[in-house]
Amino acid sequence: MNRVADWARRYGALIRNAWLVDLQYRASIVLWIIWGVTEPTIALGIWWSIAGDGQVGGYARADFARYFFALMLVNQLTIAWDSWYLDRWIREGDLNYRLARPLHPAHEAVAENIAYKARSGGMILVVWLVAALVWPAVRLPLAPGRWTLTALAVLLAAAMRFFISFATGLLAFWTTRATAIMGLHGGVALFLSGRIAPLTLLPPAVAGVAALLWFPYMLAFPVNLLTGAVHGTAAVLHGFAGQLVWLGLWVGAYQLAWTRGLRRYGAVGG
């Protein structure tokens, strides 16, 4: 058996189990999808009425519609819940048996992410396609180059959000407030990543701060790439460079938290 096949089998088994567990919690999944659709829809509704027949910061109603539909999809494909899992694993001792297995616990988390994203992203895509059938404003041109670049940017954003969530969850080795810290991060990200409004609509000072941090690369960059708001080689390269730099820094933070955290781990709870 070669290595690639072994890893494919491991990931296959982990993803299969994640989906089997999902099937036990159908109602909660429907609720999360509804929330995933509702939040951008509310934001869209607000900007729709503000824009009226004119434009706000260069965005007309149809632009807002495309932006928030793209956001809905990209958010589902990049969101990471890992800090909540990590916090529980560490505080309640569920990390113990995971550390005793010949598989780094991060692989289980990655597999969970793939399972979740395939399921939720798929559903949101269906929602989008149905909407596009009746609502021309949310249709996007079938430009293979743009979709390919977006796929790459979504992958990098998903990786970055995964490492942010995982590394923050690892703070549970030191504090009981890891999820609160992640909640705070989510609150800031609501504004600085473009979830509540396109970043060009932020006050210049806030947008300036956002540009210095990782938040725009989590969501706004791949969303703008998909809608066409980011175009031109320089802008696209700048976006990818930003993603790579911040991804590298968060991978470093994760590695530091993991090695230091394990050293001080008390292996609580039996």
Added chain:
Amino acid sequence: MPPAITAEQLSKTFRVKVRDPGLRGALEALLRPRYRDVHAVREVTFRIDPGEIVAFLGPNGAGKTTTLKMLAGLLYPTSGRVEVAGFVPWGGGPEFKRRIALVLGNRQQLVWDLPPEETFLLNRAIYEIAPAAYRERLAELVTLLELGDVLDKPVRQLSLGERMKCELAAALLHHPPILFLDEPTLGLDVTAQEAIRRFLTEYRDRHGATVLLTSHYMQDVTALARRVLIINRGRLLYDGALDALVARIARTKRLELVLGGDDGVTAEALAAFGEVKSFRFPNAVLEVPREEAAATSARLLAALPVADLSIEDPPIEDVIRQAFTRGVQEDDS
């Protein structure tokens, strides 16, 4: 043959935050945090040979589980040396982890919402077990643990005993040569406890596995392990045969009598021979100094209408309790 497990001068110290009760204590802890060192394990040294079953005994908080977790590579020792299956556990990586199983009685790896077989299949992939070997091992574990009826029921619907059996199956599918079991019979009824003990002995006999287990149930210890490690407040108090420990600590023997004739024998009459631990005609239990047991028995047989008499060691629980409270060395007189 090199030992399966070696621990030399193994120590683990935790730094814990201390705070006084109440709001004031909480505020003080926030502004001026104070820490205290807890020496969970202190300079523990032992070796375990391949194929041995060894019981780790000690009261709650004695350091058993901490030691077990250091051996399994979950915790970094503060100092000392450990080697398990030829590996230093916390640097052993996947190759080391394939050689051990860790079963924690109060934590489970079975996926709660799915039938146990799904966890087994997951472990087949994680441990890279070939399909034929998987089928063969699962069949063996299902037979030994009598799991036939439970494989397709969601774990949440299983009884505690069924769950623990499935935990063992999940932990042993990769045939680890070394097993660390922390309270494997915790909370189980007598029948389930016996089933687990039978299984562990059978598994060791078939596969030559080395087993280090902790338990609060003395039946586990007497049924499974000839050798015990006694630990208290982080220090290893005793390492050796269970029989030898009893001989070393128990300064008394118990004479269990069944009296004959009518009920003319009184407690006062029995008290002349030793301490009366219980008396309800026709049964009586006396405790006498160890070295006088034979002579006292002879005097009893001559003086009283005794239908049956047996000389026993005190219950193992009493011996262990004495070892915990008074230590082992000081009783070695």
